[in-house]
Amino acid sequence: MSARISFLKNPDPCNHLSDYKLRYGTDGYKSFNNLFRCFNGGRIKIKLQGIDIPRCSYCSVYQKRLYICLICRSISCSSHILLHTQLNKGHDIAIDVERSELYCCACIDQVYDSEFDEVVVSKQLIGLGMSVKSGADVVAVRSNKKRRLDSQLIIGSKFLVSPRDRREKWTFPLGLRGLNNLGSTCFMNAVLQALVHAPPLRNFWLSGQHNRDLCPRRTMGLLCLPCDLDVIFSAMFSGDRTPYSPVHLLYSWWQHSTNLATYEQQDSHEFFISLLDRIHENEGKSKCLYQDHEECQCITHKAFSGLLRSDVTCTTCGSTSTTYDPFIDISLTLDSVNGFSPADCRKNRYSGGPSVNATMPTLSGCLDFFTRSEKLGPDQKLNCQSCGEKRESSKQMSIRRLPLLLCLHVKRFEHSLTRKTSRKIDSYLQYPFRLNMSPYLSSSIIGKRFGNRIFAFDGEGEYDSSSSSSPSAEFEIFAVVTHSGMLESGHYVTYLRLKGLWYRCDDAWINEVEEEVVRGCECYMLFYAQERVIQKAHKELSYQVISMADAFPFADC
Secondary structure, eight states, X not given: OOGGGGGGTSOOOOHHHHHHHHHHTTHHHHHTGGGEEEOGGGOXXXXXXXXXXXOOTTTOOOSSOEEEETTTOOEEETTTHHHHHHHSTTOOEEEETTTOOEEETTTTEEOOOHHHHHHHHHHHHHHTTXXXXXTOOOOOOSSSSOOOOOSOEEETTEEEEOOOOOGGGGGSOTTOOOBOOSSSOHHHHHHHHHHHTOXXXXXXXXXXXXXXXXXXXXXXXXXXXXXXXXXXXXXXXXSOXXXXXXXXXXXXXXXXXXXXXXXXXXXXHHHHHHHHHHHHHHTTOOSOTTGGGOOOOSHHHHHHOEEEEEEEXXXXXXXXEEEEEEESOEEEEOOOTTOOOHHHHHHTGGGTOOOOOTTSOBHHHHHHHHHSOXXXXXXXXXXXXXXXXXXXXXXXXXXXXXXXXXXXXXXXXXXXXXXXXXXXXXXXXXXXXXXXXXGGBHHHHHHHHHXXXXXXXXXXXXEETTSOOOGGGEEEEEEEEEEEEOSXXXXXXXXXXXXXXXXXXXXXXXXXXXXXXXXXXXXXXXXXXXHHHHXXXXXXXXXXXXXXXXXXXXXXX
């Protein structure tokens, strides 16, 4: 391990946690042993006796993330945990009720302690039907967040326990592997799972087009985020099923995005945009997109880059000013008025799900809203060259060119600057697994505007609105990033569609789910690939998997 990242191996301990252990030792940990409960999949949560739904002792809220004080066992929500430690001197360390992780109220951050992990992991092993040798010193087998025990638990060089028979897990497609949470990093894990299984990106890294052993930045001892991704792709497709820790990638991303270098929860969409920008920069493709009709050839833009057309039309004379802008994703407005909530969808799941009606938000409705003509305000008047003065105008967006991979971002978080408030929109959104983007192409939008059935468009020939759509406009979904919970304390999970089956990737936990589960989730980012890209990727992956057996015999974990 190089010196520049040596601190990742031995993080500095929290002073408040050290003070707590000097005063109380590990007795406080052990006193919670009877409160830890093991749920399905090995998750450990705190279950208080006689309390079905724990609530904050200050505001009685139960929907936010809750913490229980290690000293007085008072429960506080994320909004009042700092108040609790201010009112009670020395009450700095608490336990996350849902995740069974240590939390320092003074540092406002998760903290790690191997002796606390020993208590939690022992409870986890018992809950999974495993035996633990008495007096054995359990080595921590999870990082800041617990992970499923799919491999042997090791003491020194000897195996302590053997897992239960989990043969069904090995039937999962190659590349399906959990990612350990490194401390509120579910936002990163969710995006990485989607990108790892994005056909163009997967083929790019598995074919060695960015080889970390030959990268000049790496040989000079510099950080290289594409090299870290190369390690991740190698590890994910190595055949190893134990959860992987993307520590080096997180560190590299922090160095490139210093304003986001924190253990606090981040936004998955912001991470997605930031990560693609960093890949673009690290590959040395710094030339401006579409300048002099040249496009960037880095993998980021080859996979995700499309082109938007913006038409601003004078409402007086009808003259139009057209501009083009590149995009790597499209953000869609979600109308929450009279919308269905995910709870409504789950309630009706077994009765066929909520029927489509005017009050239910749909992806096609969001795309229609995105490409509809809107009247601009008086402060946005067009300086019309035909009229020779500023005139009222209307604006309409359309898609000039579709990317290979289409990322649709659903705007679920609203921030009002005037009211200084923020909220999350929990409405259910209906979206198809096969998406036809032809109605939203510029050729279709402009053709409808002029009422021409056959419309000559930008020198590309004629567009017939009655003809079948272009093959490049047909998309298939391959990943869905979801967000559950509140605005302040939510959780990101990714659903992957592999070989016609759906898999839920929740950090280190992976399990197969039914299609109805995916349709009923709070989708936040939808990843589609052109149909021909999906078909081509299946053939290429078969060859690459065979050749990878020698290239990546072991994962660098």
